[in-house]
Amino acid sequence: MTLASSPRCLLITGGAGFIGANFVHHWFQQYPNDRLVVLDALTYAGNRQSLAPLEGAANFRFVQGNICDRELVEQLLREEPIDTIAHFAAESHVDRSILGPGAFVQTNVVGTFTLLEAFRQHWYSLGQPDTYRFLHVSTDEVYGSLGPDDPPFSETTPYAPNSPYSASKAGSDHLARAYFHTYGLPTLITNCSNNYGPYHFPEKLIPLCCINILLGKALPIYGDGQNVRDWLYVQDHCRALAMVIHHGQPGETYNIGGCNEVKNLDLVQMLCDLMDELAPELPVRPSRKLITFVKDRPGHDRRYAIDATKLRTELGWEPTVTIAEGLRQTVQWFLNNRDWWQPLLSAEYQDYYQQVYASSA
Ligand code: NAD
Ligand code: TYD
Numbered sequence: 001m002t003l004a005s006s007p008r009c010l011l012i013t014g015g016a017g018f019i020g021a022n023f024v025h026h027w028f029q030q031y032p033n034d035r036l037v038v039l040d041a042l043t044y045a046g047n048r049q050s051l052a053p054l055e056g057a058a059n060f061r062f063v064q065g066n067i068c069d070r071e072l073v074e075q076l077l078r079e080e081p082i083d084t085i086a087h088f089a090a091e092s093h094v095d096r097s098i099l100g101p102g103a104f105v106q107t108n109v110v111g112t113f114t115l116l117e118a119f120r121q122h123w124y125s126l127g128q129p130d131t132y133r134f135l136h137v138s139t140d141e142v143y144g145s146l147g148p149d150d151p152p153f154s155e156t157t158p159y160a161p162n163s164p165y166s167a168s169k170a171g172s173d174h175l176a177r178a179y180f181h182t183y184g185l186p187t188l189i190t191n192c193s194n195n196y197g198p199y200h201f202p203e204k205l206i207p208l209c210c211i212n213i214l215l216g217k218a219l220p221i222y223g224d225g226q227n228v229r230d231w232l233y234v235q236d237h238c239r240a241l242a243m244v245i246h247h248g249q250p251g252e253t254y255n256i257g258g259c260n261e262v263k264n265l266d267l268v269q270m271l272c273d274l275m276d277e278l279a280p281e282l283p284v285r286p287s288r289k290l291i292t293f294v295k296d297r298p299g300h301d302r303r304y305a306i307d308a309t310k311l312r313t314e315l316g317w318e319p320t321v322t323i324a325e326g327l328r329q330t331v332q333w334f335l336n337n338r339d340w341w342q343p344l345l346s347a348e349y350q351d352y353y354q355q356v357y358a359s360s361a
Contacts (some may be wrong), residue, residue: 003131004246009035011082013067013115014089016040019137021050021199021235023086026238028054035059037080039073040089041066044348049340050199067111073118084133084245087112090172093203094141094165095356098298101164108168109175112136116179116187123185134187135245136176140230140257142191145301151231152305153191155253163300177253179273186250191240193257193306196326197234198333202344203352206327209268210334211341213275213290216283220357223296225265228303232258233321234331241247243315254315257306260323265291270324274331294357 010027012019015038023035036054044065055061061080065072067089076082089111091097091104116134123132143153144160159174160166171309179185200207209219240256248254262270272287286289311317321329334341 002246003133006131007031007033007035008039009081009086010084010086011037011039011076011080012086012088014037014046014087015048016042016046016048016062017088017092018204019044019195019237020088021047022197022234023088023238023241024051024054025178026235027242028057028060030242033059035061035080036318037061037063037076037082038068039063039065039076043091044112045092045201047199047344049339050189051354068106068114070114070118073115074122074203077118077122083129083131084135085115086135086137086245087239088137090169091165094163095203095297096352097163097165097168099355104164104168105171108165109171110248111340112172113175116175116185120179120183120185128184128227130186132186133245133250134176134179134185135241136173136187136189137241138169138173138189138191140191140193140255140304140306141167141301142170142173143304146303146305148303150303152257152307153255154307155191155255155310162301177251180251188243188244188248188250189253191253191306192237192240193230193232193304195232195237197330198337199340200234200330202341205264206271207334207341208331209271210331211345213272213282213287214279214334217290217294219268219272219287219290220292220294221265222266222294222300225263225268225293227264227300228261229264229267229304230257230305231260231262231323231326232256232319232324236319236321240311240317243311247315254311255306255308256311256317257308258319258323259306260319261303261305262323267284270327271331274328278328278331279335287288334346
C-alpha cells in the first residue's frame with residue numbers, strides 16, 4: 001500500500017492562485033476520489049473563477065480565509081479529515097515585494113508558521129500518523145543569482161535571497177525544515193523555477209506580454225533583457241508536486257526545473273511571433289514593434305537555473321512540455337479565455353501598473 005493508493009484529504013492553501021488552481025485541477029483529474037479543501041484569502045492574485053468547474057462537486061470545498069488566522073485553520077483541521085497540506089498561499093510577485101515588503105513577511109513567514117504550528121498540534125493529537133504530509137511549495141529564488149557559467153542550483157546550494165519576496169520565502173523554507181528536524185513533522189520542501197501557463201495573473205511577464213500585445217500596449221523589458229529564467233510549464237510542476245506528496249521522503253528538499261533557460265528578450269520575441277501567428281486581429285503588427293526597454297528592477301537577479309537530477313533519479317520525474325509547445329498553448333489559452341483575464345485589469349491593477357512602469361517608460 002503506497003500513499004498514492006489510499007484516498008486522501010488535502011488542504012490546499014492559495015488554491016485560487018495561478019499554480020494552486022492548476023494543482024487543484026490536476027489533482028481532481030488524477031485522484032477523483034480524494035477530497036480537496038481550498039483555503040484562499042482571495043487577495044488581488046486569487047480568483048475563484050479559476051476553480052469554477054469544481055464548484056458544487058461533493059468532494060470539493062472552498063473557504064475564503066487567511067492562513068494567518070490560526071482559529072480558522074484549527075477549525076478546518078477539526079471539521080475535515082485533512083491528512084495533507086499543500087501550501088501554495090503566498091505573496092508571490094518580486095515587484096510588489098519591492099513596493100511593499102510587509103505583506104510578504106506577514107503571509108509568507110507568519111502565515112507558514114501558523115499553518116505549521118496548527119498542523120503540528122493536530123498531528124500530535126492524532127498520535128503522529130505516518131501518512132500525514134506538509135508540502136511547502138517554494139521557489140528557486142531563495143538561492144540568489146547565478147553568473148553565466150555557474151552550475152545550476154542544486155538542493156545543497158546555499159541560500160542567498162536578494163529580494164524581500166525571496167527572503168520571506170527563504171524564511172518559510174527554514175521553518176518547514178526546522179519543523180521536521182525538531183518535531184518530526186513530515187514536511188517536504190520543493191524549490192521550483194519560473195512557471196507559466198493557464199490562470200497566470202496578468203502582471204507577470206508572460207501573461208502581461210500576451211495581454212499587452214492584444215491591447216497594442218508597450219512590452220516593458222527591464223534593463224538589457226539579458227536576464228535568464230528557467231521556464232517550466234505549470235502542469236509539469238503540478239505533476240512533480242503530486243509525486244513529491246506521494247513518494248517524497250519527509251524532511252527532504254526537491255528542486256524542480258524545466259531545463260529551459262531563456263533570456264527575457266528572447267522569450268518576449270517568441271511570444272510576439274506566436275501572437276502574430278495565432279491572433280487574428282492585432283492593433284500593432286509585427287508585435288515586436290511593441291518591445292520597449294525600461295528601467296531595471298532594483299536588485300534584479302541575473303540568472304536562475306535548476307538542477308533537477310534528484311527529482312529525476314529518485315522519483316522518476318521529467319518535464320514533458322518544451323518551451324515552444326508550452327508557450328504556444330499558453331498564448332492560445334489567453335486568446336481563448338478573455339473572460340477570465342479582462343475583469344482582472346481593474347482599477348487596482350492600473351494603479352499598480354502606474355507605480356511600477358510610469359517612472360520608467
Ligand atoms: P499567486 O500569487 O498567483 O497566488 C497566490 C494565492 O495565495 C492567491 O490565490 C492569493 O489569494 C493567496 N493568498 C495570498 N495571501 C494569502 C493569505 N494570507 N492567506 C490565504 N491565501 C493567500 O502565486 P503562484 O504564482 O500561484 O505561486 C504559488 C506558490 O508557488 C507560492 O508559494 C510561490 O512562492 C511558489 N512559486 C511560484 C513560482 C512562479 O513562477 N509563479 C515558481 C516557484 C514557486
Ligand atoms: P516575473 O514574471 O516577475 O518573475 P520573477 O521575477 O519571479 O523571475 O519576471 C520574469 C522576468 O522578466 C524577470 O527577469 C523580470 C522580467 N520582467 C521584465 O523584464 N518586465 C516586466 O514587465 C516584468 C513583469 C518582468
